[in-house]
Structures are given as C-alpha cells and as structure tokens.
Amino acid sequence: MDIVIIGAGNVAHCFGQLLKINGHQISQVISRTKEHADELKEVIHAGAATNDLRDINMEADVYLIAVSDGAIPLLNDQLRLGKRIVAHTAGAVPLDAISNISSNTGVLYPLQSLRKGVKSFPPIPLLLEAANDETMRRLQPIAQSVSSRVEVMNSEQRLQLNLAAVLCNNFTNHLIARSKNYCEKDGLDFSLLEPIIKETFERLDKFPPESVQTGPALRNDQATMTKHLGLLQDQKYLQLIYRVMSDSINDFYK
8 A cells, every 4th residue: 555654753663664564655754853754764765755744645545643642632633634544553542533634544553662773573463443444444454464463452442451561561671770770870780680581571481470470579578578678778769669569469469
C-alpha cells in the first residue's frame, strides 16, 4: 500500500522500515521538524518529506500517525482527511482521539520497546482496532505484513496492556538503572550483577515468573530487609521502592 507516515521518532522509524521491508511504499514523511522528516525519508527511501501538514499527500491509501501521545490532540484539531484510512500507534490513547481527522480510523499499536537505529527488530505483537469493518479490512493486511502476531483489541484492553508493558519493561529497566547508580556511587563493580540480571530474564523463557521468585521478602527475612533499608537511608526513592516491592511480594505470596 501507499502510506504516509506522520511522525519521525522511534516508532515512526521502526514502522517505516518494517513497512518498506514488507513491500509497502512510503510516499511521504511528515514531522514538525524538517530535519527529522528528511532523516526518516532517507532511511526508508520515502517519496517526500515535509514539516507542513498543508502539504500532505491526499492520494495515499493509509495515513499512519506515529507521534507522541501528547501530540495527537493537536493533530485531531488540525488535520482533516475525510474518509481516508487513518491509524495512530499509541497504546494509551483511545481510538476516538482521532475521530475529527477521518471517519475511517484505527489503531496499530506495537506492544514492544522500539528504538530507531537498531540493526534487527525483535518480535512485535500488534494490537489492532478499527472504527468499522472496512477500516479493519484495510488495516489487517498491513498489520499482518509486519507482525506474526496481530490481536484485535478495544481501547480499554489496549490501555490495560500498555500499563502492563510499563510495569514489566519500563519499571524493570529503571530498577536496573537505579541499581547501577547505587553501585557506582559506592564504588562497587556493577558488572558483577550482569550474570544475575541475565539469569533473571532467561528463566522467563522456561518458567512462569511467579514460580521463580526468590529473595528476603519471599522468605520474610526481616533481619536482612532491615539491614538493606539501613543502607538506603540517604536514598529515599530506593528505600521507598524497596519497602513497596517487599510488601508487594509478601502480599502476593501469602
């Protein structure tokens, strides 16, 4: 299909490359910053690039909005595409957030942490939603061309999975970053923790996460937890995280 991509960030880059690899033509890239639009245009060999919505190509088959969540309301106010097929890529934004843009709207949400510049792409489940049967019929082949797992879900279900993704991806990454910072402040070698971090995630390929929990909170080892909390007296956020996570583990495994 002939596709216009609105946006030039991580999701736009990854979607653009996957669409191009799988036989679609990107006729235009639109971004608020012309340099960013030009950069993505070069990466995916798009037909044109612009930072002006007034120059949008009105002959495309599908318009893919891959911008930040906060930028979607502005597009909904400014962009009018009639009955053309328009889809956004946000997990926490409902389908009707782009209802002013077109009467044929949808969502193609990649349930994955995406970064531009990667050499290869991880598996990317796509959550698909459409305002009507015709839009679903047009978007489904696009979704299936770039993902081996496509699930039809409504806005509420997508939001719930977006939250779950934040918990298991964003929060986990932040805990590791906090741990690294803690080690570096006290002159400890963070690389000594890399094997246990790797083992933590490799176990998930073999076992359910609830079956491989370990640690002092699971054992209700109050003596060890008190020592740990004492070490964190000067780091209020880490201390708070430690208390909350320990309480959560204790409650989960009662």
